[in-house]
Amino acid sequence: MRMILPALLYLTCALAAVSPADAEPAGRAVRIGVYQNHPKVFVDEHGVPMGIFVDLLEEMARLEGWRLEYVPGTWRENLQRLREGRLELVVDVAETAERAEEFLLSRGWVLESWVDVYTLENRRVRRFADLDGRVIAVLQGSIQEQFLSTGVGQLFGIRFQLLPLPDYPATVEALRTRKADALAASRFFYYSPHKGPGIVPNHLILYPGGLHVAFCRSGCEELATTFDSHLARMKDDFSSVYYESLRRWLQTPVVRRDRVPRWVF
Numbered sequence: 001m002r003m004i005l006p007a008l009l010y011l012t013c014a015l016a017a018v019s020p021a022d023a024e025p026a027g028r029a030v031r032i033g034v035y036q037n038h039p040k041v042f043v044d045e046h047g048v049p050m051g052i053f054v055d056l057l058e059e060m061a062r063l064e065g066w067r068l069e070y071v072p073g074t075w076r077e078n079l080q081r082l083r084e085g086r087l088e089l090v091v092d093v094a095e096t097a098e099r100a101e102e103f104l105l106s107r108g109w110v111l112e113s114w115v116d117v118y119t120l121e122n123r124r125v126r127r128f129a130d131l132d133g134r135v136i137a138v139l140q141g142s143i144q145e146q147f148l149s150t151g152v153g154q155l156f157g158i159r160f161q162l163l164p165l166p167d168y169p170a171t172v173e174a175l176r177t178r179k180a181d182a183l184a185a186s187r188f189f190y191y192s193p194h195k196g197p198g199i200v201p202n203h204l205i206l207y208p209g210g211l212h213v214a215f216c217r218s219g220c221e222e223l224a225t226t227f228d229s230h231l232a233r234m235k236d237d238f239s240s241v242y243y244e245s246l247r248r249w250l251q252t253p254v255v256r257r258d259r260v261p262r263w264v265f
Helices: 004-017 052-064 075-083 097-102 143-148 168-176 187-191 221-235 241-250
Strands: 029-034 067-072 089-094 111-120 135-139 161-165 182-186 199-201 206-215
Touching (some): 029 052, 029 075, 052 067, 052 089, 052 221, 052 241, 075 089, 111 143, 111 168, 135 143, 135 168, 143 161, 143 182, 143 206, 161 168, 168 182, 182 187, 187 199, 221 241
Parallel strands (some): 135 161
Antiparallel strands (some): 089 206, 111 182, 111 206
16 A cells, blocks of 8 residues: 555656646647628628638648637728737738738738729619719728729829728618719629629729738748748649638639540540
8 A cells, every 4th residue: 555655646746747738739829810801701690700711721720730819800900900919910911012011921812803893783884984973982991992092093084082981881881872882892792791682893803913811020920931831732732622612602613624625525
């Protein structure tokens, strides 16, 4: 009995010394700014972040052991938090010279996009010049606001008024209540449930470019490099989470590289 008790005491101390944290080191905590822009990124009615960018980050987190923390906010709030170092990254960021200086942008774009103009179905426009004298609702702090406020109207010889609003539901409400004649958003707004019936794209391709992930300038270099590596691998593999997510949210057809072209038969 005298020999058993010391042995049990030693075993207990040894087990206590090996904590779960020592056995499985916790991965890096990554705070991510998200906002409402379905299907690229959004928070559903249950408070669960979803969308194309979220699908990619969740897969990378699974592979790297990251602990993701999603921080909802408006678009402007997200960028400000990133500037202040309160976030590691913000998704769905169009590249500009100013943003490239402020943040670390992913080397590769996640999605290709452009700015389009949406109107009520019975108030379509055929060309950008048709917006002369109109009110255009835009997401506050977005690339659409920045692009349309840089004198682009002068290039077309027109004048319009911008109506910056905090989120896309507010821009839709302004359109439906006739406070705005049109709203400017990315091409992906076509897939958003916020668009609703009766609101149509006018297929005006303005400011084409890629959508990136923006990382904090200080302390996020390794995170950005790892993200770029995974994104490149995913885009090179048609069976990856990247293409699965595109098919899920954009309902794109499955790419089959083994299919025999119809002209062969």
